[in-house]
Amino acid sequence: MTEARGAAEDVVSLEGVQKRFGSVVALDSVTLGFARGTFTAVMGPSGSGKSTLLQTAAGLERPTAGTVRVGDTDLGTLSETGLTLLRRERIGFVFQSFNLLSSLTAEQNVALPLRLAGRKPSRKDVRAVLQTVGLADRARHRPAELSGGQQQRVAIARAIITKPDVLFADEPTGALDSRTGREVLALLRSMVDTQGQTVVMVTHDPFAASHADRVVFLGDGRLVAEMKAPTAQAVAERMTALETAFETAAEA
Structure with a gap:
């Protein structure tokens, strides 16, 4: 189980966080x-609280x-408008579905x-981000003209154009074939290593998790284990053990 760090060191920190949906403790x-x-x-x-986290x-x-x-910003002190502004300026999101607007180019x-934030986007900055994700030559293509992997790369470029403090990715390779998924994972890893980007990724895939510096495991809404320098095999074995343990507990 991971130890809490100081807010000055962590980009995002949770302390004693509980989330209930009615009688369900997520x-x-x-x-x-x-x-x-x-x-x-x-x-x-499944149902361990990954997406809720x-x-x-x-x-x-x-x-x-x-x-x-x-x-240093306590999200509990912010209004809904304040939360919206913080997410827009300091947090990037990538999801399994690419959520690109079909009528717009890459x-x-x-x-x-940037436009939603009332800022005039610089073509130079936009092209630079597309270059980062390997799509400089696809800037004028619409989503229908791009492969699934290319669309997810555009989604990642969109997420990092604001230079967010943290990039949250929810099953970012879930809709991709294995080869394309590997390319997207390599891109996320490169962003961490070369640009100092902070990435938090929810995944069910041990191979995807092996690209991370560490894996945190949840069970019934609680932190139950942590693994540093993970390998796909070690993650798969830990997941199998956790699933067996929780299935056994549920049947007891």
């Missing part, structure tokens, strides 16, 4: 930090109890967060 006293320039994978059996850490869900901070999709 997160149970979670204390966890994500340090700058690191890649963390979040795994666990991501949504709460990103300010999409308010915790029932506990504290979530982005840098460069227009990438520029969209």
Whole structure:
């Protein structure tokens, strides 16, 4: 289980976070930090609280109890408008579905967060981000003219155009074939290593998790294990053990 770090060191930190949906406890006293320039994978059996953890850490869900901070900002002190502004300026999101606007070109999709924030996007900056994800030559193509992997690369470019403190990725390779998924994972790893980007990725795939610096495992909304320098085999074995343990507990 990971130890809490100071807010000054962590880009995002959760302290004693609980999240309830009615009588269901989705997160149970979670204390966890994500340090700058690191890649963390979040795994666990179905219903363990993975997506709820991501949504709460990103300010999409308010915790029932506990504290979530982005840098030194306590999200509990922010209004809904304040949360929206923080997510727009300091947090990037990548999802399994690419969520690109079909009528816009790649460069227009990438520029969209800046336009929504009332900022005039620089074509130079947009092209630079597309270059980072290997799509400089696809700037004027619309989503229908791009492969699934290329669309996810555009989605990643859109997420990092604002230079976010943290990039949250929810099953980013779930809709891709294995080869394309490997390319996207290599891109996320490169962003951490060369640009100091902080990435937090929810995944069910041990191979995807092996690209991270560490894996945190959830079970019934609680942190139950952590693995550093993960390999796909070690992650798969740990997941099998966790799933067996929780299935056994449920049957007892």
